[in-house]
Amino acid sequence: EVGLASVQLETADGRSLETGFSPDRSFAVEHTAPLPELSEGAYVLEWRALARDGHVMTREISFSVTGGDA
Secondary structure, three states: OEEEEEEEEEEOOOOEEOOOOOOEEEEEOOOOOOOOOOOOEEEEEEEEEEEOOOOEEEEEEEEEEOOOOO
16 A cells, blocks of 8 residues: 555656646555546656555556547
């Protein structure tokens, strides 16, 4: 269980996007964060979490949004 301290979303060219995230001080196995509507393109989601013992974890997830076939 961790507390989710921050979530940052950027486009592939480094432009920050507003997520509406506010730190979740509760410790849990799963967390959710609101994301804006995303256009086609590549993104990087960076997160930071805090364990009960004070250990900080940071990771990033790269993903792409593509259009579907009509």
